[in-house]
Amino acid sequence: MDEFYQPFEPETEAPSKPKRSASSPLLTVLMVFFSLMFVFCLVVILGKLNDARNEKKNYEQLSEIAGMNNQDDQLLEDEAKEDEAKEKERIAHLVELHDMNPDFAGWISIPDTNINYPVMCTPNDVEYYLHRDFYGEKAAGGVPFLGGGCTSFSSSIIAHGHHMRNGTMFADLMKYMKKDYWETHPTVYYSTLEQNGAYEVMAAFNYDATVSDDPKAVNIYRYAGDLTEEEFNEFMNYVMSHKIYDTGITAEYGDRLLMLSTCAYHTENGRFLVVARQKAAPAEETAK
DSSP states (O other): OGGGOOOOOOOOOOOOOOOOOTTHHHHHHHHHHHHHHHHHHHHHHHHHHHHHHHHHHHHHHHHHHHTOSOOOHHHHHHHTTOOHHHHHHHHHHHHHHHHHOTTEEEEEEOTTSSOEEEEEOOTTSTTTTTTBOTTSOBOTTOOOEEOTTOOTTSSEEEEEOOBOTTSOBTGGGGGGGSHHHHHHOOEEEEEESSOEEEEEEEEEEEEEOOOOOOTTOOOGGGGOBSOOHHHHHHHHHHHHHHOSSOOSOOOOBTBOEEEEEEEOSSSTTEEEEEEEEEOOOHHHHHHO
């Protein structure tokens, strides 16, 4: 009977090919999309880093021309009291910058900070340098510029600068929120073609720049220019009542003022202002 015996073998199905997931095309599209997004973001980031390096290099070159590449506080203090020969040499440096760009108004510097920049003035288009560099080329950080209603000749000057996340431009102004920072950085230097000015910081405060229809609302920026005694006193009353801490420094009508303004984020149109008064020249100090 063996010839009739057939061993039992269970029926088996032929191995099936793995079914292709219906979502595979979608996954492929998403992978391609996110890959392209990654490349795009990388290109943007590298581009911004490159722009930042170029801007830094440009300002380092400009600071050398201006003779402001050494920000030692005592050196700047000495230069503010320099003799006639040194004064002419200093002016010659700034004249060179003015020859390169007639919009150049002066040079602002605070020792031991990133603030060491030219200041521009374009009365007919105040924000022209908001996103342009010294040469007028496109630049995210722009250049600090004088506000409307004032020039370097004015008795009350305001300079605007961006609050850059990389710490450049006027970002360091925010550190004046703390009194101990003011104690170690009490002086702002603003040099023009006419004079080398040393300004002592007397107040720092937050401000809401939102335009208001309220006639009682104070517009800080209208106090830039040549102020009457009444306007000067109004401004000083506002400054003294809004300052974050007491510096013990005040100003009298006839003193020259310098305001520095940058964006702050305590409110939608927030600004942070540092206000300083010009130090008296040595001869004036003696007379007093």
